[in-house]
Amino acid sequence: MLDAKIPKGPLDQKWSTYKSTCKLVNPANKRKLEVIVIGTGLAGASAASSLGELGYKVKAFCFQDSPRRAHSIAAQGGINAAKNYQNDGDSVYRLFYDTIKGGDYRSREGNVHRLAEVSASIIDQCVAQGVPFAREYGGLLSNRSFGGTQVQRTFYAAGQTGQQLLIGAYQSLERQVALGNVKMYSRHEMLEIVMIDGKARGIIARNLVTGELERHFGHAVLLCSGGYGNVFYLSTNAMGSNVTAAWKAHKRGAYFGNPCFTQIHPTCIPVSGEHQSKLTLMSESLRNDGRIWVPLKQNDTRRPSEIPETERDYYLERRYPAFGNLVPRDVASRAAKERCDAGYGVGSSRQAVYLDYAFAIDRYGMIECNKQGINNPTKEQLRHYGVEVVKEKYGNLFDMYEKITGENPYEIPMRIYPAVHYTMGGLWVDYELQTNIPGLYALGEANFSDHGANRLGASALMQGLADGYFVIPYTIGNYLADEIRTTNIPTSHPAFEEAEKNTRDRIEKLMSIQGTESPESFHKRLGKIMWDKCGMARNAQGLQEAITEIRALREEFWRNVKVTGAINEFNPELDKAGRVADFIELGELMCMDALNRKESCGGHFREESQTEEGEALRDDDNFMFVSAWEFKEGYNWELHKEALEYEVVHPSQRSYK
Amino acid sequence: MEHYNMNLTLKVWRQKNEKEKGHFETYSVPGISSEMSFLEMFDVLNERLINEGKEPIAFDHDCREGICGACSMHINGKAHGPWAGTTTCQLHMRAFKDGDTIVVEPWRANAFPVIKDLVTDRSALDRIIAAGGYISVNTGNAVDGNSLPVEKDKADTAFAAAACIGCGACVAACKNSSAMLFTGAKVSHLALLPQGNPERKTRVVNMIAQMDKEGFGSCTFTMECEAACPKEISVNNIARLNAEYMRAAFTAEETMG
Incomplete structure (x- = not known):
């Protein structure tokens, strides 16, 4: 069983206890510590700017031409916070309870309570940054309601809330760029994690304009690279949204949590x-x-x-x-x-x-x-x-x-x-948002942690910003405090050599195939398999078929993909080919996870497990756990489990009747 | 809505990289559905080019729902094409009819060098923001969100300015390649809010200095930027930018030297 390292003590004191007992890094030492942040959406931009403010040396990477274009920008509806400005009975506990219930009792109590606790500070922070939330005539903040709740706790800026929150975080990030605390690498894609002595120590990134591979050292690496809904080809994700950063980490040993938990937006x-x-x-x-x-x-x-x-x-x-x-x-x-x-x-x-x-x-x-x-x-x-x-x-x-x-x-x-809209699954992380690889963290949609089997509306923005503004600044210190004696490892280290060589070999392989079918076409075919057999309703037979079909597709891809252009130039076809190859592998794991979880819960609906009225039927006796998959050579995966223990809430058949 | 198919001729700017000279190439594109988006038409063309062993046309795009600001095509002489208040990705093919010839170019401005085909480098806009387009508030410093009421009208006007997606159409549409609408929108957004007040003077001065440094032209107020803006950002923001700049110039002691 995996240990999530949830602090002991009463639920409502876990986070404050943690904050007052975790290790700290003094300001002089922070200046010597380097942190790599992958992705500049709400989680990445908020983490990079907050860590920059604290004095860490931050390098932030995004594949877009500007950090402001990360797909958080497209979130429309709003962001939840337990402010109870409407006097309608909201509280930290209610936000916590609604989120646990909405997630169909497949998330961690400790994480979700922390999320509800910091929610109010997020709104304050964003208002201070100048985020123009909707207001009433009296000048105070306006709220509306969202699915799965009976109070009005959602803050919003017309139908462009994600845009306004991201611009707030982006502006804070640009301020740190101007101050020299953050170095920004736009049009860069992370293609490998560098591991030294079992710890994450850097990345290999590709400059998407020149095609060159670059080595970057970091005392810690934060993956804030978003979700993987594009495995279905058609989704509400941006065209460039991909699983590549998370998948590279997974193949280097990071466990993937609940990959089959996908949200289909109505x-x-x-x-x-x-x-x-x-x-x-x-x-x-x-x-x-x-x-x-x-x-x-x-x-x-x-x-x-x-x-x-x-x-x-x-x-x-x-x-x-x-x-x-x-x-x-x-x-x-x-x-x-x-x-x-x-x-x-x-x-x-x-x-x-x-x-x-x-x-x-x-x-x-x-x-x-x-x-x-x-x-x-x-x-x-x-x-x-x-x-x-x-x-x-x-x-x-x-x-x-x-x-x-x-x-x-x-x-x-x-x-x-x-x-397809959002993926609740993602890299497995503990309470500190650290994956099972020391020094490697996952924030926002890239991790699996807070939404269980179904995310409630207006909670993604809340989680992304909670992780970046208010969680990681504390938890990363607890790790880096023991790293102050680690001087920067030169990128000539053999681990960097090896990682770069792997990356180069793979790119050359992709370019050398020169088959007859475009990456886009393979992506469409993968999407069709996933939507038909691992979509809104799933059954054992369909999932088994899907696994067979995806394996065949993977084999065909590596035999027949056609990538035009050259390596050392701006080449979106090559970028796409690498991402599709990773999606194909992920698709297989999602189907395996869906096949393994024989119950229905939240967005995961197994036709074999439903009530007489056709509602999702959970099986708490056998499936009250997080599935954390470990990658093994030859596309075998080993399942690790993290038991979910409910100390405060009593799981029941979810009813909205 | 009636749907129809059409045969089109496309003249597209092809340029291998920043250094090499570009040229127009002509493509005939048959069987395009009126239900497609403009970029989906490019997907169809690119898929065909790949099958023919040719290099597809590079263009920036990401969210395809009009909010990320990545897409950036100059279509028949207009930034983002014929529909008002619309990004290239939200332009749909029912805007065209059978037999049309469509000319597609990248954004043209000294400050936006071409990277390849229709892709340009717009990082100058990020540097304008880095020069002062923010409120200096570190995480954790904030007071309760409702402790600072903001008049609804002002909040709404600030929001309308903050709706800018940073696509650069205003620059591309301007005969002087001026970035005044982009810069004005950010200065307005922050100057209209009480939170933005402490840095009001330094912000406008520094952002304008950066804008000039990047090689954007001056504003001669022909208002083509507003007409091209997919978010319909008002030129009032340019007037406000000028007013803020004057205010800073006449009242600042340190910032103007």
């Missing part, structure tokens, strides 16, 4: 054709005000406006009266799939449901008319004022929908369908 714009390159999310915040429905009749081809109220099925409100349209994402996604599979889907593909704003427009219209003193407003007046309010709240999302589909969502209900 409200995305449906696929329109074979050319589709990515899927676009419509924020979960839309479920606050929108109502989801399908026709009561199967294969109903009428326009939505022609279907009267009595012939509509508001299936979430019907099945889950307590939470209605605000059930957690996994529940909402499966319910949409169930209706579409049963023949009630809408749109030309029949793989979509309606998200309807007509009611919200009327309701807000009435409130505005009251404010304006308009008694007995006309239908037009109601609509006019209602549309104005909806525009202010969700305008950018509605515009985006219209640009993509060519339909006006103020007039016609949006068509939505679930899509």
Whole structure:
């Protein structure tokens, strides 16, 4: 059994006890210690800037042309914090409890409680940086609600919360760059971890403009490289989002935790054709005000406006009266799939449901008319004022929908369908966010730790910033305090030589194959296997088939991939080929993990394990553990387990009815 | 929405690297669906070029939902193409019709050297931010978020300025290659908020100095930047930038020497 090193003592004192007893590094020594940060999203930018402020020498890397473009930028809805500004009964405990329950009792109590504890400081920090959160007329911060909760604890900046938080962190990062505490390497990709005496001591990175390989030493390495949803090809991730940094670490010995835990987001714009390159999310915040429905009749081809109220099925409100349209994402996604599979889907593909704003427009219209003193407003007046309010709240999302589909969502209900969005799994880390390799840390979506089997909305931003601003600055000191005598290891060390040679050999191999099929084409084929057999519903037979197919695909890839261009130049095809090769290997592990976990929990739905009503059925007796997979030569993996112990919360069948 | 297919002619700027001279190359691209995004059309073309043993066209792109600011194509003489308030990745092919010829170039500005084909180096924008586009608050220093009320109107205006995605379309669209809209948006965002007040003078002075150092041109207020901006950032931010600069110049003792 793995030890997560969770501090002893009562749950609500673990973190404060840890903070007051962990080792410290004095300021003079901090200046001698180098830290490498991979990725500049919320976790990476917040960690790099905070560590720079503390005085460490930081090197930060991102594959994008600017750290500001990391995919955290695209997060729409908001960030949770237990501020209880709304006086509606929120507390640290409630945020902790909702997150544990939302994760279907597959996350650690200690980590999640710490996350809830630091949540309030994140909002304060961001406000101080100038993040323009939405405000009320009195000048105070505004909140809205999100799925899986019954309080209003989500802070937001229109539908661009991720953008505003990331720009806040990016500006702090650029300030440290200007001060010389952080050196920034944009258009660089980490391709190998360098290990010396069992510890992470640096990386091999490729300069994506010149193609040159570079060696970088660090006393510690932080992987903040995001999630791996792009293993499905079609997802809401950015085109460049990849698993490569985490996968290289995994192949050097870092355990991969719960790889099969994938979040399928219920409200995305449906696929329109074979050319589709990515899927676009419509924020979960839309479920606050929108109502989801399908026709009561199967294969109903009428326009939505022609279907009267009595012939509509508001299936979430019907099945889950307590939470209605605000059930957690996994529940909402499966319910949409169930209706579409049963023949009630809408749109030309029949793989979509309606998200309807007509009611919200009327309701807000009435409130505005009251404010304006308009008694007995006309239908037009109601609509006019209602549309104005909806525009202010969700305008950018509605515009985006219209640009993509060519339909006006103020007039016609949006068509939505679930899509891969987030991966709860990731590198296994202990309470200190350290992987099983000393000196190697994973933060944000790249680790597995806080969301269990399903993440609640507005919790990813919270976790990324918690890890970077408020957790790692303490926990890294506990490790580096013992490293102050380690002088910088020259990058001529044989371990660097060997790591660089491995990387070079692999790149040369990729270029030498000169087969007939593009990396993109292999990626699409992998995505189809994963979506069909390791997607929203999984079963043993399908997963076994998927493993066989993925192994064959891997073999074919290394025999027949075609990479154009040359090594020592700007070559996006080569970058892509390396990432796809890693995704193929990861896909196999995800299917193995899904096959091994015979229960259903959160986003992991095994068809063999469901209640009579079709809800996910956990098996706590046999699966109350974290799966941590160790890579072995020849694509064999060894399973290690970390037992999950619930001291405070009593796991029960999750109910949102 | 009716869907249709079209046959197009593309004239695309090809340039091997920063040093070599570039040229236009013409491609005929048949069977493009009106439902595709502009970049998906490039995916289709690139897949074909790879199959023909040719090098695909390099272009920057990442989120493909209009927020990361990576995509950057000059389409038929307009930064990000014909649709107002739209990034290249959100431009869809229904903007075009069968038989159209589309000319695609990289951003053109001295401060944005071409890396390859349609990819440019926009790191000058990062350096403008590093010169002062932040509030100096270390992690852990903050007071309670609600202890500092901000008027809703000001917060909303600050947000509208902060919505800039740093794509550089404003520079590419400007005949002088000026970065005043980009810089003005950041100065406005921070100057409008009480948190940004302590560094108000040094920020604007330092950011403008960096902007000049990077080789961006001056602003002659033709407002092409606002027209090209995919986030519709207002030129009022340039006016505010000028006002902030004047204010700093007339009242600062140390910063202006």
